[in-house]
Amino acid sequence: MSRRHAVTAGCVLAITALTLAAAPADADLRTGGPGAAEPLVPAVLSATKTPGTPSGAGTPGVTVPGGARAVAPPPGMLEALQRDLGLTRAEAEARxxxxxxxxxxxxxxxxxxxVRFGGAWLRAxxxxxxxxxxxxxxDIPQIVAAGAQAEVxxxxxxELSAVKAKLDATLPPQPLVSSVRYVDVKRNKVVVLAPRPDQTENIIESSGLDQAAVIVLPSTEAxxxxxxxxxxxxxxxxxxxxxxxxxxxxxGTQQGFVTAGHCGRQGAPTLGFNRLAQGIFQGSVFPGSDYAWVATNAAWTAVPGVDNGEGGTVPVAGARVAIEGASVCRSGSTTDWYCGLIQQRDASVTYPQGAVFQLTRTSVCAEPGDSGGPFIAIDQAQGVTSGGSGDCAVGGVTYFQPVGEILTAYGLALRTTAGNPPPPTTGTxxxxxxxxxxxxxAGRSVYxxxxxxxxxxxxxNHFGCLDGPAGADFDLYLQKWSRSAWRVVASSRSAxxxxxxxxxxxxxxYRxxxxxxxxxxxxxxxxRAPSPLSVRSGS
Structure with missing residues (x-):
């Protein structure tokens, strides 16, 4: 029996009434059809409420003429349409x-x-x-009778689809010949985007295709x-x-992921699960700690989720620290999804490569290849898998590197379902x-x-963070004892x-x-030092 578990979240949508004002007409007239001043067909809006829901809350449901039920827009859709299409809220609702x-x-x-159908599209x-x-x-009369404009x-x-299929089979699979091909019903053409149109047109001419149905456009799209x-x-x-x-x-705007430091050193390249180029290690610490982060290329999108091993995704909503005794689950590329309990914090582990400090000990099993994978408590990120003992056949103990320390060390922001918060500032x-x-x-110093x-x-690695008073100019220096004197080995001196x-x-x-x-x-x-602080007296 599988020991993998999924975490799901549900919500209740409250259906309320929506008042819609007719938007001004802005049609582009073509052959036949209604005029530009064609009014909106009125919609019948449901006013059913979920018991206990305040009036005016929730998402509207729409019934259009003919009895078809329109799906209520997901939360945030109207706002996104306004932002991305330059619409007012009334225009977004009308659309x-x-x-x-x-x-x-x-x-x-x-x-x-x-077979006479040439495609359809919305305008305005x-x-x-x-x-x-x-x-x-x-066909113009029946198109107009249906409430549409007609084009011949x-x-x-x-036929356009057949031409495109032949193009797909004819053009060599090289981006320089054709990066994109598509059927454009408004142009009534198959469009070929190519960085070198002349070369592409020569191939099409020699293929025997209906050139009247094809247009080649110059493009740098890749x-x-x-x-x-x-x-x-x-x-x-x-x-x-x-x-x-x-x-x-x-x-900032750079996407990536955090993982275990022992997985790779700074500058090491990574490939994704599909063996395609993915990113570069930007920083890595091991031993002492066990964390790293990888900056990825444009082919990869950072999403706030964890694979639950059963084809589902567990959302990541934040990074609130779970206490000892809380349940916690781990995802990994070797053993998928296993859960257990948080047992102890501030654990020091001695690996063959050296000691790692301030890890969290759990009763979750793990195996080689799971390193770097996420530990999550319900929907709160806890840390990344470092190491352990045992396996998932007989059980084991696994340690994770807390995620908060990684975010702080590199100035990273966790990708969460709540949105994209700004990265931590140096003052936090x-x-x-x-x-x-x-x-x-003013003018004084302290060690x-x-x-x-x-x-x-x-x-x-040694990490130092100074949060000074607003309006002041404080500087921070790291010094190391060198035989007979303290020498500055690192400094941060902003304004x-x-x-x-x-x-x-x-x-x-050090001091x-x-x-x-x-x-x-x-x-x-x-x-933070490579090992727990051992404070000495004297100067």
Whole structure:
């Protein structure tokens, strides 16, 4: 019996009334048909409410003449139509009503005209005009009677489709010859987009096709296949090793995903589950921690979801940390979907390659290849798979790297169902295992941790985050002891109060210096070292 489980969410739609004002006509007139001032056919709107739903809430349902029931627009559709088509809300509502009214008419005319049918399309800003094409002028009266405008064309839709099929079989599969081909019913042509039209036209001329039905247009369009970045899916490093996608992230507008650091080093290329080029490791830490992030190319889309191993997707709504004893599930490219409990936090694990600190221990099983995959509690991202013992046949223990630390370290934003939040700012020093607070007067400085220093016993990354007072100019320096003196090995000196340092260093003694260049006030500093802070006294 499968031990995989799906997480689903449901919602109840409240159906309410919608008042619709007729939009101004903006038809482009052609042969025959109604005039530009053709009014909208009125729609009968349901006023059924879900009990307990406030008046005016919910999504409208529409019944168009003839009894057809139009599907209520999903939440956000009207807003997106306004944004992307430059419509007012009334125009967006009118467009949806007209589409519900006229698309069934187009389907009916396609059946009636049969082999003479030349295609149909909607025209005007609110789609209130339907155009139906035919190869026979005798069809104009019945097209007009159906409430559409008529056009007489030379080639039927069936003939255009046949020409395109021959083109698909004739043109070589090379983007330079033809990047795109499609039937354009408004042009009554098969359109070929090509970066080198002359070369393409020569091939068409020698093929024996009906050239009158084809038009070649110059184009730089170069489509690429698009794939979703889904947590738990496989990816390949340097074409050989396999790991699992963690969670989709954004860094500004750059899309990518987080994963385990031991999967690949900075600069390593990745291939997706389909073995097509995917991205490049932008940063990687292991040991000490076990995290990395990969920036992907334009063929891949970061989505807020995790593969549940059964063909479904678990939504990622946020990254609220689940407490010990909470259930948690993991997705991976080797074993798919398994669940268990969060047992302990702040676990240190010694792998053959070195120690990793501040992991979370779980009773979830995992196997090689699951590394980097996501741990999720209901719909909240928890972390990425690091390592463990046992397997999914007999059970095991698996550790994950908390996701908050990864987002903070690289300034990433988790892709969630709530939208695309901005990446963390340098002034938000959250997700750091050690934080200190204090206050500085103008021109003064202080050392941390606690005016002393710490020892890093292994090589790895040092992270420092300073959140200073608004309006001030605070700087941050990382110093390392070198035989007889402290030397600055990294610094962050912007004109503002907030700073961030990431430094990859060798074992030794380190300290941070906070300096007030201008202004005064309270500050917070967050620190993370390759190993847990071992604070030493002295200066």
């Amino acid at each position: 949806l009503l007209n589409e519900a009214r006229l698309i069934p008419v187009a389907e009916q005319m396609s059946r009636r005209l049969g 800003k609110t789609a209130h005009t339907l155009v139906v094409a035919s190869t026979a002028a005798a 064309v030379a080639t039927s839709l069936a 489509p690429l296949p698009l794939y979703d970045l889904l947590g738990g899916n496989a990816y390949y490093i340097n074409t050989v090793n396999r790991c699992s996608v963690g969670f989709s992230v954004l860094k 020093c959250t997700g750091y295992p050690t934080t200190y607070t204090g206050a500085l007067a 941390h941790p606690r005016s002393v220093y710490y020892r890093a016993g292994i090589p790895g 503002g109060p907030d700073e961030k340092i990431t430094y990859n260093g060798t074992p030794g003694f 941070y210096r906070v300096v007030s260049v201008a202004g005064s006030g309270a500050y917070t500093i967050g620190l």
